[in-house]
Amino acid sequence: MTFPTRTTRWHVAEFRLPTSGPRIVPAPSARPPILLRFSHPSGLAMAVEGFDDGDGGCVVRWAAPEEGRWEWNAESPHPELDGLTGVVDVDPAVGAAGSHAHGPVRAVGFHFAHADGTPFRPFGSTAYNLLHQSDDAIRETIDDLAAAGFNKLRFMVFPQAGDYVVRTPEVMPLERTADGGWDASRPVPEFFRRLDRTVELLGAAGIQAEVLLLDAYDNDAYGLNRLTEDEDARYLRHVVARLAAHPHVWWSLCNEYDLLDRPDERWDRAGELVRALDPYDHPRSIHNWRRLYDNRRPWITHSSIQQGQAADDAGRVGLFRDVYGKAVILDEICYEGDIALRWGRLTGRQLVHRFWTTICGGAYASHGESFEREDGSLHMVAGGRLQGESPRRLAFLRSILDEIGGAGLEPVDSWWDDEFVVGIPGRAYLRYLGDTHPGGWTFRLPQGLLGERLEPGQRYAVDVIDTWEMTVAPVDAVFELDEVGRNESYARAAEPVALPPTAPVALRIRRLP
Amino acid sequence: MTFPTRTTRWHVAEFRLPTSGPRIVPAPSARPPILLRFSHPSGLAMAVEGFDDGDGGCVVRWAAPEEGRWEWNAESPHPELDGLTGVVDVDPAVGAAGSHAHGPVRAVGFHFAHADGTPFRPFGSTAYNLLHQSDDAIRETIDDLAAAGFNKLRFMVFPQAGDYVVRTPEVMPLERTADGGWDASRPVPEFFRRLDRTVELLGAAGIQAEVLLLDAYDNDAYGLNRLTEDEDARYLRHVVARLAAHPHVWWSLCNEYDLLDRPDERWDRAGELVRALDPYDHPRSIHNWRRLYDNRRPWITHSSIQQGQAADDAGRVGLFRDVYGKAVILDEICYEGDIALRWGRLTGRQLVHRFWTTICGGAYASHGESFEREDGSLHMVAGGRLQGESPRRLAFLRSILDEIGGAGLEPVDSWWDDEFVVGIPGRAYLRYLGDTHPGGWTFRLPQGLLGERLEPGQRYAVDVIDTWEMTVAPVDAVFELDEVGRNESYARAAEPVALPPTAPVALRIRRLP
Incomplete structure (x- = not known):
């Protein structure tokens, strides 16, 4: 012993x-x-x-x-x-605990923080079938994601089947029964040690491991989508007991859960089981295909949402906060890539736009890449080396948020304001104009209901951010509030801010001492 | 007897x-x-x-x-x-049952229909304190609303107090207790007969009576917001017993419920009580101020939502359908009027825009008017004669929907399509471009997942609707589908449709036999 x-x-x-x-x-x-x-x-x-x-x-x-x-x-x-x-x-x-020194991440309000209070700002990527690649491929993928600045990865335990899956699993998670089914009472140690190693590699790279526990992508190829509820439960107990002590683990019950024909009650029981088994209270979510899950369910710690059009408008993103009352990660906002299917052919610029929009709706998004690889697979399936133009820009966005600091950016006047300013009221704000702005911006801040009040005489600095070129240009002026209304405040004495006409622009607005 | x-x-x-x-x-x-x-x-x-x-x-x-x-x-x-x-x-x-021949309205899927299946398309208005006006004023208001084409009215039972309320109630709903409180065991017959008459007048005018049962607008002026839960229940039983037999009654538990400091459980119990008491299953909802109610609760038949920015984008509207799985009425989308507060100063054009946006998100909206009256009140408080520019345009929009017919317009590809086409797939579509369109439109229809499939050779007619001038201009061309893709279909052989450059435009697209 x-x-x-x-x-x-x-x-x-x-x-x-x-x-x-x-x-x-x-x-x-x-x-x-x-x-x-x-x-x-x-x-x-x-x-x-x-x-x-x-x-x-x-x-x-x-x-x-x-x-x-x-x-x-x-x-x-x-x-x-x-x-x-x-x-x-x-x-x-x-x-030293190394990258785990701050403890597990948990959802706190509409944002995330480690156990010691250190904010965690998820900038995750996706490689569903990573676990079923070679050891070298797993290591290379993780190293590349870490170098690109990603701090979370979504991947499945069970093997994926279907389009763009070119590699057959070497080892399966369960032993076979005599009649060709799966024996949930006999998890395969070799398989789960591979899972252990992958989670450890992610941890060493400073990447949160979002484990997609059950599998809607089996497509009846292996039949792991046909386990009974009791068999699922045996497997879940095994995985949770095995991985929960890792501070950087997240649980996602399933990706696109509604591809499977199961009643919500079964998902709820599985979610409650994971909650009961996990002494560390790691983040728990369930991710939808077309039918949004009721993300108010008590076992769900944050909303993990797929909705194709939602990331194109900060107002839409913000409604998910409003209706579910929890932190939101748009975990599929389509992929940067070049395949024919519409979800896999965003330009880098479109994906970066969607990230900025989401952040300026008070939420978070996940990245994924779908350039067809030489072997016919995709990064979002099998990992590999990133090819896209977005990762650098997402790392830049993350650095902007890190510089602003704080627990997270809140929509200041989400009930009304079509301009969707997020920030820490009275301290710092971010406003994303995209590339359809009119070339100039007149200083204006919403008052909102929460946080520090805007008052006449407060002075602000403005930076013009080119979200694509990754430049931050301070505006050579001080913006002093001279008109503070019930809902909106202005610096009327200041000149309008000139914006680069065709660039996708954001503004960072910070209070001066 | x-x-x-x-x-x-x-x-x-x-x-x-x-x-x-x-x-x-x-x-x-x-x-x-x-x-x-x-x-x-x-x-x-x-x-x-x-x-x-x-x-x-x-x-x-x-x-x-x-x-x-x-x-x-x-x-x-x-x-x-x-x-x-x-x-x-x-x-x-x-x-003959007259305007009630079709029976009570109920929510059916994401839309509404009478008991006999006849679709009901809510185009309602709002006069919270109508019941506390003179008999003549009540009659005049209802006649005017009916003439303007409104088919639903939201009004409170309890008297409103606060800004823009200039008339003191003549009679209160409950008798006083010895210590100056309200005696819920003694409803005042004279008061409730006034309620009866008002509901009857609305019915005779073909207007659904949406009764706002409890009161967040008392502002402690009368203290009817301080009844206990048991007192509320006595009152609710009385009102439901009195009014439920009227086929045109709707129940709204409260307007801006979250102005009151009550746990959701209390609202749920009140809603369940109304459901249990009402043998006719009239529509039941609860309307929020800033905190969205959990509209998935079983007693709620449709979502009655206030969210200032939601009506400006069909994608936002549609998300409320997706998350709650019920019909949506945006019951406050700000008011056409001229007061200083931001919710009361929409132009008619802005309000009409918001209605078209909402309809093209697969939902419904309510009208209200806030021009300051001679006596200092507002139509949305006390009723009176409508003054705004929107009512005619809303009646026009209603006529467009009536002409299309069917149970209701569904978003065809709500998961993705930023163009937000609603319709009856394969039969008829409506697409709102607003006044920021580029002056032309190339025929395109989303395929979607539901309803009749688009096929090559199907022929469509297009009408260009000026939503403000209320004109319908048929395009002198037939649009025959010659490219039907997985997600989108085109009539490539047809010329683009010219649009009046500054008009707020909608397109009606109908299948030709």
């Missing part, structure tokens, strides 16, 4: 507990093969399910949310494990 | 049943003063609560949904009423 006795906060500490008993991969109501109960002098307690890794041993992975001495005891149907106890000292001297 | 023995379908038949017992205005769990159980040879059964009208008598109002001989029996805590029985013959020979 191996027990950790010292670890550092948010580091994955692994308990390896050999048994001679039969393998246990529990259905929803059954006891797990091992459960560790951790307790901290502060009163904090955690129940952490382990999993049977298939080599005659149980494994528990745990990441400590607090420093200090934790006590643990084991509950298990395996008599040799039941009743084991121990202590773990969580000590900063053990070593 | 007066019992009807013959009536006609959807006519309000009134039972007047004097009693010598004490007045009963029941709280939620209590028995009503009288309940009539109706049964029809077909097996149809209805339980209809009556109300105590305060003059020593109970009243039951009933509208028969089917012809034939109905039997009824009475249940009552008044011994002289309990056990009464009778029959009513519902016979077309008794007389």
